[in-house]
Amino acid sequence: MISQELMKKMITPQHDDLLKLEGTLCRTGLGCYLKTIYGKKYFGYSGGNERFESLVNFSVSDGNGCCIFINSNDAYPLILKLQNEFLK
Secondary structure: OOOHHHHHHHOOOOOOOOEEEOOEEEEEOOOOEEEEEOOEEEEEEEEEEOOEEEEEEEEOOOOOEEEEEEOOOOOHHHHHHHHHHHHO
16 A cells, blocks of 8 residues: 555646647656546556456546456457446
8 A cells, every 4th residue: 555645746747748648638646647537536557468458547536447357469450449338
């Protein structure tokens, strides 16, 4: 577990540069990206390697979020579709 103070630092933008990630513009915190999905602020991380892709997003304000892990090389469109259904 991490302290609330460290969590606040993690979800604070570390610079003013906007990055294009997963088709949307976002900023970066400490070890995560920060972006808006359906008008709510989320922090998250995406990753993958051979035959595995993942996406994790958690709300900054209400504790809701989703974690999606799929065993595939080309599942990212499906991952985004699932995420959008969970976070609407």
